[in-house]
Amino acid sequence: MSVIISPSLLSADFLDLRKEIERLNSIDDLWLHLDIMDSHFVPNLTFGEPVLNKLQTITKHKLDAHFMVTNPEFFADSFKKVGLHNFTFHWEAIIHHDRFISYLKNIYPSVGISLNPSTPLSSVPDYIWGKVDLVLLMSVNPGFGGQSFIPEIVDKVIALDEIRHKNKFSFQIQVDGGVTDQNAGYLIQSGANNLVAGSYIFSEPNKDYQSRINKIR
Numbered sequence: 001m002s003v004i005i006s007p008s009l010l011s012a013d014f015l016d017l018r019k020e021i022e023r024l025n026s027i028d029d030l031w032l033h034l035d036i037m038d039s040h041f042v043p044n045l046t047f048g049e050p051v052l053n054k055l056q057t058i059t060k061h062k063l064d065a066h067f068m069v070t071n072p073e074f075f076a077d078s079f080k081k082v083g084l085h086n087f088t089f090h091w092e093a094i095i096h097h098d099r100f101i102s103y104l105k106n107i108y109p110s111v112g113i114s115l116n117p118s119t120p121l122s123s124v125p126d127y128i129w130g131k132v133d134l135v136l137l138m139s140v141n142p143g144f145g146g147q148s149f150i151p152e153i154v155d156k157v158i159a160l161d162e163i164r165h166k167n168k169f170s171f172q173i174q175v176d177g178g179v180t181d182q183n184a185g186y187l188i189q190s191g192a193n194n195l196v197a198g199s200y201i202f203s204e205p206n207k208d209y210q211s212r213i214n215k216i217r
């Protein structure tokens with residue numbers, strides 16, 4: 001499996017979004033990670049469908065939406081017109097997981113579940129792993145960019161990779177939070193094949209995002 005890098009727009013310059021998107025358009029093989037927060041599931045509020053509907057017209061990359069919201073069901077239909085490639089919701093946010101995954105599969109090419117750092121893999125029943133396209137393991141507590149990576153998550157990546165390997169599942173393992181060139185190698189060796197990075201990429205002083213992405217790769 002090749003590794004996908006998904007820059008998180010949360011750390012981009014919101015006063016200069018068009019240029020930020022154009023900078024990313026000059027780089028190949030990215031997803032664009034969109035952190036949708038509701039100030040309820042997490043203590044922060046970001047952007048929603050009206051903003052992303054505009055943004056989709058200028059990006060060339062696949063849209064990777066990460067819903068940190070209490071009611072992801074509210075967003076399933078309205079985000080259809082945004083042209084999302086991947087819809088990830090938090091396992092902790094709902095109770096009817098199986099039904100919601102099936103619903104999303106009829107709408108989106110890729111469906112993901114996300115686990116907070118403190119949510120163990122054992123909270124997901126075995127029969128669910130074969131139904132999702134992506135599993136996002138949070139390596140910070142969700143809500144903000146620029147937090148420090150929680151190193152214990154590497155063991156969780158290894159355990160999830162074992163589940164994937166043993167059962168021949170094909171879901172991607174995505175890691176989100178505090179990803180830099182310092183930990184990307186361990187994560188990839190441990191089985192991650194989709195890395196979200198926000199502050200590490202967008203803090204490049206000359207806005208040479210390609211150089212940061214190359215370092216992660």
Ligand code: DX5
Nearest residue numbers: 008142143146177178198199
């Ligand atoms: C955090 C978000 C992340 C965040 C990552 O809750 O889900 O996607 O933007 O930012 P960094 O890479 O700065 O930790």
Ligand code: ZN
Nearest residue numbers: 035066176196
């Ligand atoms: Zn995210």
